[in-house]
Amino acid sequence: MTTATTTRDDALDVLRALVGRDDAEFHEGQFEAIATLVDDRRRALVVQRTGWGKSAVYFVATLLRRRQGAGPTVLVSPLLALMRDQIAAAERAGVRAVAINSTNAHEWGDVLAALDRDEVDVLLVSPERLNNPSFRDERLPVLVRRMGMLVVDEAHCISDWGHDFRPDYRRLAELIAQLPDDVPVLATTATANSRVVTDVAEQLEHAADERSVEVVTIRGPLARASLRLGVLRLPEARGRLGWLLSHLDDLPGSGIVYALTVSAANDTARMLRDAGHEVRAYTGQTDPAEREESERLLKENRVKALVATSALGMGFDKPDLGFVVHLGAPSSPVAYYQQVGRAGRATENADVLLMPGREDPDIWHHFATAAMPTEERASRVIAALSPDEPLSTPALESIVDIRRSPLELLLKVLDVDGAVRRVRGGWVSTGRPWVYDADRYDRIAAERRAEQQHMIDYERTDGCRMEFLQRSLDDATAAPCGRCDNCTEPWFPTSIDSSAAETAAASLDRVGVPIEPRAQWPTGADRLGVPVKGRIAPDERMAEGRALARLTDLGWGGALREVFAESAADAPISGALRDAAVRVLADWPWAERPVAVVSMPARRRPQLVESLARGLAEVGRLPYVGALGLVDGGPTGDAGGNSAYRLAGVWARFEASALDLPDGPVLLVDDLADSRWTLTVAARELRRAGASAVLPFALALRG
Template sequence: MTSPSADTAAPTVDRASVRAEAEASLRALVGRDDAALRDDQWTAIEALAVDRRRALVVQRTGWGKSAVYFVATALLRARGAGPTVIVSPLLALMRNQIQAAERAGIHAVTINSTNPEDWTRIEAAIAAGEVDVLLVSPERLNNPGFRDEVLPRLAATTGLLVVDEAHCISDWGHDFRPDYRRIRTMLADLRPGIPVLATTATANARVTRDVAEQLAPPEASDELSGVLVQRGSLDRESLRLGVVRLPTPDMRLAWLADNLGSLPGSGIVYCLTVAATQEVAAYLRERGHVVAAYSGQTETSEREALEGDLAAGRVKALIATSALGMGFDATLGFVINLGAPASPVSYYQQVGRAGRGTDDAVVVLLPGIEDRDIWAYFASLAFPREELVRQTLSVLADAGRPLSTAVLETYVDLNRTRLETMLKVLDVDGAVQRVSGGWTATGQEWSYDRERYARVAEARQREQQAMLDYLTWDGCRMAYLRGQLDDEAPERCGRCDNCGGLSTPAEVSEAAAADARAALGRPGVALAPRKMWPTALANLGIDLKGKISDGAAEGRSIARLTDLGHGQALRELFRDTTPDGPVPLPLIQAMVTVLQDWRPRVDAIVFVESARRPALVRDLADGLSRYLQVPIVGRWSIVDPSVDPGRGAANSAQRVAAVLRRSALEGQVPAGASVLLVDDRTVTGWSLTVAARAIRAAGAEHVVPLVLAADS
């Protein structure tokens, strides 16, 4: 069977009248009587609604990709086609699209992680044929109930499948997501002749070809037969790009405080970590700016309210991680990046949130020397080593029943996020299956594609170097970014700082710099105690479960390693190349400030023995003993040095088991004492929790942890 074409699929169609019908739908969608389709938009709509083809549209943000699939939906539904299914990871975009669809008389609904109470009602409406458009998050595609009950029905009745943010399908893409690989299964289950649209604003030539190959229908004569690939110019004519390089975090924060008020309209300040969003937002509010922090940890209802505030201009800026993806109808005047993303493609996507609906938007990057440390951390979350994958498959095969990720953690030394990501990849590869109650092994042979993972890792390294090169680039910045996306561009855009179109001050006022130094220099981060023991510790022979009633109280650290202020000094202290030694003077002063602000009751000190930095921890404990004038009464000693210091740090159950094997309390704890538990660094909190439990069992009434640094 060959792919439908304009000659074979609909030889009698009056394409001019269909285009007129399409433009009427567009006018209803956008609410403007003068709206008209551009030729490139019509080409995509015609391929879908008339020729019933598969298409990949790579066009810049704001080009009108959503108009293509909504108009195509209206045309197809008018001709008796089933509902359109849109797979999208952007919840904010979903909400905006539903509102736009309703204006055009299209009944759109969504199934995602934020509305589980509506799933049953929505699935019933889909079955009854009452839904024109279903927007679904990629994570739902592999939910056992949705996959086994709803997905087959959708595949059998869908009139159009849309894959938004399609670069996520490709592991060469900057934002690869294993859940997107489930779309391959849905593509294979579609009836012949069902149109498919994939859209993205951020795909280079390699990603474009990879996605197009995956879109190719099974009846195609070759990999790309039947797939319309439409790549337009990725230039963003409204954006004025600039880079301001300042040497220290306090100067960058001061620059932001000095210049935020003069930036046009409302916008986004992107940060690399959740901690930074909170730190920066708090400081800017102190300086009188109307801002709020936003991240993946923000509650759903609050996220919706904040998105509305930003779109309506009720806040000057959201200080956000990359979790913030605004919808197509948000008009933003600026995007500032406080820290550089790990690739030019990721950066291009973030700055593309600005300049929609406005002729002029300011985009400034404020890179930091700490950026590379953060990139390295996220790179450490790549696909696990082969032995860990094999171990997981073996555990599932031996179990003979479904195992949850919480139970698997007691057997495999991976944290939950990495474990779930790995299982999703194995699921798509056919080696495991997600079922009610957890995961099972299929018994299907699976091979570890070491070369492929290495190629992807090498590509990531090249992307990081390309981002570093952008910082020092003396040519046109828009041309550079477009070049990274294999998009031909003129040598000069005329709008960026290097082309003379944007003047970005590189100085900060003394008052702002002093304020920022004071804000960032104020140490003290609360350490929340662990409240529940990990699930299924009995699998490891440990009789601990439920609520922790004999653990530590809330503690303190000077800062997180990711913090803008003392974070840099702490990162330097804990680098592998930094020799062991006493606590540096600035950190001693910071620790004194923490204690003066905190003022815990302390009768005695117990310190955690360290194999890596014994001198550092001992010096810290001795100094605290002198300052607080209380004795050191014990230590959490290493009794089994064969257990590596970092053993089990990837997941809670493994970490508790490792700590119990490795260490034990030595010393005499005074009955009823409040004990300060001193360590150099906390990663998971389990060492402090288990040590505190032992100290309380020895007679202490309270245990309060105090450490130099917290990982997060």
């Protein structure tokens, strides 16, 4: 009996144990991938549709490699939800799988002990964990020596041309280069076009001695026969939410409703729950334990839907997911294909509906620009670091004036580029020459703009929608599906129940978002000449405030985005916005009613702020005592800076001594609340001038 025949028989036995069916057979390409890893011990890139069975390939290959005496497989996996599903799938096949991630630190000792006893078949780690100093320096070298196979799941994240590029993934090329030639490497994805495939394959090819190791690429057709695609153009949020209220229960089974922003997901879930629907919000800001519980409830069909951001994406495994609805479009057809791929993996039919919004391009632009490093920022970070004395991220943040999230992303990019390195205690510079690759970032930005246009083209095409998505992924087998709304006719109702429309309108018309008071001065403020540290004294704090809405809200967010657009001219507040602001004050459960109104000394929108303050004073029959005074020209600095720099830019820039403040609480009016340091410092001045409390009100809250 040949080796290939033996391997196939053994692999089939493992596959049948994995899926729990004695009649299971390999999909086309599955055994080819397994044999490449087990018999040939080569490197493979598998690009196959969601539901094809990529996890079966690496679990079957792992058990066969373990029978050959190989060490454990290291599986690099991007999301906690994906890890949980992969571990559950592994257990069904008798694969001993464990994870090291941010949620199970209490189990790391047991996991490492099991690895030392060779009682682990698959170790799942996040790409971020691979660069944790202690793991990278102490555990990873041992794993590299013992590793039986490396698997990189969702491998499109390796490529900065991929729709979900992650800097930590790019570092995997260094790990792969350390592996002996006979250690098989598998990279898998369902969402890679030709450019991404080429980029990922090139990173798999590098060997320790700088030779090229040939990569076997296995690509299959990406058509999803179970999906019935459709697009319903309802540009106003009221119509989209009204449709969802009218028809959510008509959609098959349970599913996912995607929203583009955290606030949209939370607001939509709240509206649906208020209307009696069993749904939950699921975002990157949701508590991890709550996310895990929500995943379980969806899998058990105990909720109709999770209303989610892209935080619920890659790898979430519910084979019978009945529908995916998008309230607003992702920024590319490739990203859209990835998200809708969650549905219909083990069912004959699943419904997929996109309801794009006119605000989508603005949201795409925001996320695209936030993710791109600039030469000026990168140079600042490198200059601030030394090769010998590590700086923690909070300490570095107070020096370079970059907010925490973009700073962490930039550090990862510079780490991958070799300019900085994460060590115990923080970050150091490497001293290696570094040049900002402007051409590369310009090409990436151009590619992102092209992807956004392709998404708009998808919305508007009169051709087959599945074929369009396949062509976006360079699938040579693309052909009309015969199921989508363009191949046949719209399969979805377009009517909106009048009561649902009223409920949606009322939900969108809801006003009032809390502005939480700052309680702690930022770390490093004293280094910038601001003589404060620790907690803010209670008698100098502002009280909890209110904003009319967030700029990202589905309801009033649209009107506010127009007011705060770069091209918008300063003007007195409109009657509609003033009336909405009055409603916020009417619903505000303050402990004591304000006795006067004070405005911030706005330089960009003085008419807007003063007219708002005077309008609220008039309606509330309160005295408007004027605006705070400016000192030395007023606030300085960039609105995009971090907390320490934002505080330094407004510190000692306001004065309240000229105001005739009556005894009691003061309503402090501003146009836009962002970091809250402007309001915090202004409130401190008013408290020191005699106000018993300061109640901040802003027209909009950023975020």
